[in-house]
Amino acid sequence: MTLARNIIIFTVTLSLVTFVAFFGRLPAFRNTPIGFLHRLLIEHIPSALRKLDVKLTNGRITSGGSRLGHHLMYEKHLAVVIFFLGLVTACALLFLPSVWHVLRWHHKLTVCVLLPQPYFFLYLSAKRNDQTYINALNHAEQMRHYPYDRVLYYPGNACTTCKFLKPARSKHCSICKTCVSRMDHHCIWVNNCLGRGNYKWFLALLLSTTILIAYGAYLAYTSLTPMAAKHYAKYARWYTYHPSPGSDPLSWATRFEVKGHNTLNYISIYLDVGGFRASGVGLLALLTWPLPFGLLAYHIYLIWAGMTTNESGKWADWRDDMAEGVVFLGHRREDTMRENKFFPQPSDHSSSSSSPFPTPPETPPEDEEPHTTWPLESRHILIRTPSGQPPRTLPSRIRGVAKEDSFERVWSLAAVENVYDLGFWDNLREALLN
Ligand SMILES: [Zn+2]
Ligand SMILES: [Zn+2]
Structure with a gap:
């Protein structure tokens, strides 16, 4: 019960902070509570901490912290890629061995097909891509993809770093240090800019990650339900000596009558049976699959609206x-x-x-x-x-x-x-x- 509550609070808080930190800057959230929380998290709290540190230690603590923050936010690094792949790998290594023996063959086959996909699509998104990066060799070709709409893009503007005319829909990325064709955004999850050549791999990464996580949650539920029913039969047996009229001793309702009927008890029953390895990871999957799904839905909306x-x-x-x-x-x-x-x-x-x-x-x-x-x-x-x-x-x-x-x-x-x-x-x- 306490474990279930702690896992839920931890995962929901972490998911919310991750969502606000990475997506709160999107224009869609500009005048919403998520946009406000983003400014609070990224601007107001760090600035208040800096002021406090200047008063207390003459700014010694935050100067190191801001160097680290600058490196994480404005330079190329693999920290987020390693965190993401490490999390997927650790969850798979914890979860699969503990339920593999009860999985049907078609589930095993599906897992073997789904699991490698996020690694593969992340590699393709992160790889240097000549259709995405504009250089002197492909510049003339890149200029012929899109017209200047004279609303968002005008002809005749040169990139001061790359020293060539900016093609319509391109943007210079100061992190990748290059102009990017059909620039979507610089994505720290893949440590690369998403543009004309690799945007499709990013969409595939979002779709495959959403399906993998949701499927993991589904597997945890289906593989642990028979174990949970067996394990809690002892409560049912106990209940047969203390029956209430018309109750089915093997029903979930009976078990809940023993433990109390609410969502936390429902989850704690699974945690008792599957432990942290199977049920904890399954719960994590259940709570986090909306994150990549939400981002995928946002990009489907952008495609619908014809914009990056x-x-x-x-x-x-x-x-x-x-x-x-x-x-x-x-x-x-x-x-x-x-x-x-x-x-x-x-x-x-x-x-x-x-x-x-x-x-x-x-x-x-x-x-x-x-x-x-x-x-x-x-x-x-x-x-x-x-x-x-x-x-x-x-x-x-x-x-x-x-x-x-x-x-x-x-x-x-x-x-x-x-x-x-x-x-x-x-x-x-x-x-x-x-
Ligand atoms: Zn440039
Ligand atoms: Zn970039």
Whole structure:
């Protein structure tokens, strides 16, 4: 009973802290209690501890701690990979020998198929991937994957470290020290950036880990239930001498009448039978499988919405600025748009010839904005003005591309097209097969 309660409290607390620490920064949680807990955990508590340490020891304790924290959060290291694989390995070594003799052959076969998968997919996610890392050799090819949407990405921006033009949807990672194609995020679970080449392996890692952990919990339940029934038959035998009318001596209800009917007793019965090795690990699996499942569900949502984790932050910034009324949506001049693209139905705005400020087209040169293989191209340009007034003079990156008189204030993201969204199935195909 006490063991059951302690395991539950420990696992739930650890899962919650892990979830908040790693996922609380996601834009989806920005204005939620999880986002608040994240700021509390990552910013406010460390800063309060630093202030206290400065008063007490002149900052000696926290200077070492912050060096370690900086190393863990902002440098490449294998600590989290080793922790994750160590946990999976330790749980498998504790759990499987204790239940192997009661497992049916098809369960044994399924375990042999499922268990190696997280190791395999983690290796593929962590491996250096030339489709993900942009270098001088593949830069020209990387520039042709996605168009600049002029909402999240503009042509003509160079990476100051890599010294080449940033392809649309790419981002420089200061931890991996390279620009990453279709950057999703730098993931410390795989000690690598997730991008165009390895994002599919990360999805496979999440799916295989979810299935493995959930299957482990199911195996613990099915293999321990007959043992628990046998073990507690003695309570049933005891109960036959003290029967209550109409009760079945072998039923769970009877056993619960002996021990008290609540979830903790239910779990403690299994812990009595299977011990920490079988039941403890099974309980850990039952409580933790929602973590990889939740992350997988979040990435399925991102695929549905046609964006990466990196882009979800940029969209959230636009949404916040729109709510303040400082964002204006303009329409591109048709003569600056690429040919042979599919465009949604044109809007009812006046043509560029009626613009009061005729400007010669300043289409970026071919190496700055090459033709892409992407089927859509943006018709819009989004701009925020510090004054909150419609733009009078356009920034150079927009001048010549936008119709000057077409800017109108927008209050919602619904007014803006996401050209990287092709619809769920095409987005999924693009994420898995590029
Ligand atoms: Zn770079
Ligand atoms: Zn990285």
